[in-house]
Amino acid sequence: MSQGRTLTFNIFRYDPQVSGDKPKMVKYQIEETPGMSVFIALNLLREQQDSSLQFDFVCRAGICGSCAMVINGFPTLACRTLTSKYPQGEITLMPLPGFELIGDLSVNTGKFMRELAERLKLWLHPDQDDVDVHRLEAPMAPEEAARLYELERCVECGVCVSACATKQMRETFVGAVGMMKLARFELDSRDTRSVEDFYHVIGNQDGVFGCMTLLGCQDNCPKDLPHMQQIAYLRRKMAVALV
Numbered sequence: 001m002s003q004g005r006t007l008t009f010n011i012f013r014y015d016p017q018v019s020g021d022k023p024k025m026v027k028y029q030i031e032e033t034p035g036m037s038v039f040i041a042l043n044l045l046r047e048q049q050d051s052s053l054q055f056d057f058v059c060r061a062g063i064c065g066s067c068a069m070v071i072n073g074f075p076t077l078a079c080r081t082l083t084s085k086y087p088q089g090e091i092t093l094m095p096l097p098g099f100e101l102i103g104d105l106s107v108n109t110g111k112f113m114r115e116l117a118e119r120l121k122l123w124l125h126p127d128q129d130d131v132d133v134h135r136l137e138a139p140m141a142p143e144e145a146a147r148l149y150e151l152e153r154c155v156e157c158g159v160c161v162s163a164c165a166t167k168q169m170r171e172t173f174v175g176a177v178g179m180m181k182l183a184r185f186e187l188d189s190r191d192t193r194s195v196e197d198f199y200h201v202i203g204n205q206d207g208v209f210g211c212m213t214l215l216g217c218q219d220n221c222p223k224d225l226p227h228m229q230q231i232a233y234l235r236r237k238m239a240v241a242l243v
């Protein structure tokens with residue numbers, strides 16, 4: 001591992017709130033330390049060189065999904081990316097494409113995920129005639145719980161949205177994160193929606209039939225979620241709904 005070298009960061013800078021500001025790349029240099037992540041380097045740059053640098057983080061442990069950005073051309077989490085990964089010591093940072101830019105490396109993934117949840121109705125639809133708040137929750141088969149848990153691991157970082165060429169070309173495409181979350185409810189035996197109900201939401205070019213299977217989502221998802229498997233699963237379900 002290279003240590004004690006000087007790293008050069010080329011960072012996208014633009015604040016849409018400042019009138020007259022123009023997008024530009026700004027160069028910074030910093031001494032690398034053992035085990036340094038891109039996230040640590042960004043914090044040091046902000047503390048020591050430029051307090052106006054904007055980027056997001058909460059957990060520093062790959063759990064909150066806030067620190068996603070494009071690092072040397074690949075969308076990923078800054079807190080899980082070691083600077084030692086780059087032998088040339090040159091690191092270019094860009095904000096995730098496909099989201100509203102807040103400033104510099106900070107994008108509004110929260111707004112995107114909220115709108116997606118409203119559009120796809122990403123919440124459990126139980127049997128409303130059978131609601132009894134005093135009744136104990138019915139146990140779920142361990143196999144079903146495990147399948148749902150697998151899909152619940154999404155941290156809403158937005159990487160799969162930025163890595164998807166279809167999504168970048170067609171804004172209305174729901175993207176892998178939308179399909180993953182919808183598959184979670186389709187698999188849930190407590191959800192009363194039928195295949196036809198799901199078909200009305202994603203049985204079109206903005207949903208499962210618009211995916212070109214480029215698999216940027218699966219290749220870049222920091223939680224290694226099984227996008228290919230879920231999209232294929234939904235496609236089969238939607239195809240059956242057609243016959």
Ligand code: SF4
Pocket residue numbers: 065153154155156157158159160161176177180220221222223224225
């Ligand atoms: S599916 Fe993966 S890449 Fe997409 S938002 Fe969730 S954790 Fe991030």
Ligand code: FES
Pocket residue numbers: 056057058059060061062063064065066067068077078079080
């Ligand atoms: S800071 Fe939470 S995932 Fe990186």
